[in-house]
Amino acid sequence: MLAEIGALNWVGERPSLRSGQALDGARAGATANRKTGGPKGPSPTIQPYHRRDALWQVERAARPAGPLFESGFPNSELRTPNSEPLAPMTPEERLVADFGGTGLTVGPHPMAYRRAEMKALGVRAAAELVRIPAGKRVRIAGGVIARQRPGTAKGFVFLSLEDETGISNAIITPDVFERNRLTVVQEQFLMVEGKLEKQDNVISVRAERLCALAITKAETSSHDFY
Known part of the structure; x- marks a missing residue:
């Protein structure tokens, strides 16, 4: 009758650090937020990423970078969320992933x-x-x-x-x-x-x-x- 439609996750990363260190920074930021009752505004060291990019960042941190990228990404443009290789999930894709994985969604009904x-x-x-x-x-x-x-x-x-x-x-x-x-x-x-x-x-x-x-x-x- 109606046409079909298509957990906010994030990983922080410091511009001058490698991926593993970036995840440490994210953990530290999360700890600080818990102590202060939550973030009061944008953190200078933690940036929000969409779900697919968060998984990309975690995978990059877990695997060896290899000789080509072992020195990190000196070009800061490669670190912006908009330049990541994976497009953000649509609302429909998030629903399918949420219900498929857990049987519910943490986002909108x-x-x-x-x-x-x-x-x-x-x-x-x-x-x-x-x-x-x-x-x-x-x-x-x-x-x-x-x-x-x-x-x-x-x-x-x-x-x-x-x-x-x-x-x-x-x-x-x-x-x-x-x-x-x-x-x-x-x-x-x-x-x-x-x-x-x-x-x-x-x-x-x-x-x-x-x-x-x-x-x-x-x-x-x-x-x-x-």
Whole structure:
């Protein structure tokens, strides 16, 4: 339905030092930051690098430089982040790497990158639902983090959808589930439309329509109980 989109890491390096010494400088700077409660501004000896460049710097520090580069890089232009051989990762690439490596991301939630598009579609963020009166027709969307179909629920399915503001809940009746079975059980991100219900401080949307959203290629996961 929507077009697919493409840990901030850093390593510091002193201009006159080799890579191994540069990493020592970064550690010293990090220690100083912890003692002072965090950096107050740009450090004169530590420069920020994007993730790929950080890995490049670590690899360069870990391996022998070889005869060609054993004296270091005298040309300071070679040391600027903009001149490194690896391009910065796109938001999509960071999401794929984060979820692939740890199952979560330390950066923005995937839905945060699509919030403007969601607003254009009339989708409400999870945090907004508390201010909307019961009975109003709404749209919610997010990554599926839980699917439940209790044996005592007479075929009803309960979904938990997560966005960057919180978690929203959807109730799917048996007939709606049967019409959308594959979408409900297989898709990572969903948009659900229906009437808002509020009972005993529990907010949910009784689904009437739902569709899959192509938010990211990252492999997110959910806890499913059938």
